[in-house]
Amino acid sequence: xxxxxxxxxxxxxxxxxxxxxxxxxxxxxxxxxxxxxxxxxxxxxxxxxxxxxxxxxxxxxxxxxxxxxxxxxxxxxxxxxxxxxxxxxxxxxxxxxxxxxxxxxxxxxxxxxxxxxxxxxxxxxxxxxxxxx
Numbered sequence: 271x272x273x274x275x276x277x278x279x280x281x282x283x284x285x286x287x288x289x290x291x292x293x294x295x296x297x298x299x300x301x302x303x304x305x306x307x308x309x310x311x312x313x314x315x316x317x318x319x320x321x322x323x324x325x326x327x328x329x330x331x332x333x334x335x336x337x338x339x340x341x342x343x344x345x346x347x348x349x350x351x352x353x354x355x356x357x358x359x360x361x362x363x364x365x366x367x368x369x370x371x372x373x374x375x376x377x378x379x380x381x382x383x384x385x386x387x388x389x390x391x392x393x394x395x396x397x398x399x400x401x402x403x
Contacts (some may be wrong), residue, residue, distance in 0.1 A: 272403045276333055280395025281325045288321075288387055296383060303373045328353050328392050336396055337403070346396045347389040354388025355381065 301308060332349040335341070362377040 272337065272399055273329070273334065275402050276329055276337065276395050276399040277325065279398035280329065280333065280391050281322065283394045284321055284325055284387065284391040287391070291383060291387070296379065299379050300376060303376055304371050307371065324354075324357055324388065325391070325395075327357075328388060329395070333392050333396050333399075337399060343393045343397060347393040350392030351385045351389030355385040357388070358384025 328350045331353060332346055336346045336349075358381050362381050365372045366374070366377050
């Protein structure tokens, strides 16, 4: 049951916070730099699968071990942030390497955001799971 709480809390937090950030902060930067390449409507299924997979990986490598070993929330945040940086960095640096209109601003913005979002989501999920465990 704890693993379900951990996943649900992390996933919902991730989606909710990312929705707000994407809508009001990140999307305008992307629209400015690569607007003509963007879809009018987001493809929700691929986004859902990425988020669910990333959260599952973070839980496997960070959150669940932290629950078992009693690691601090700072430990959770830092280790999950590293996984977030790897995931978002792969996307951003690959695009920057191969797409002519991709900018350094996009790389820095999304990489920093994904790093903080992943770390914060994991810490929140562990906090909630510990509360209910």
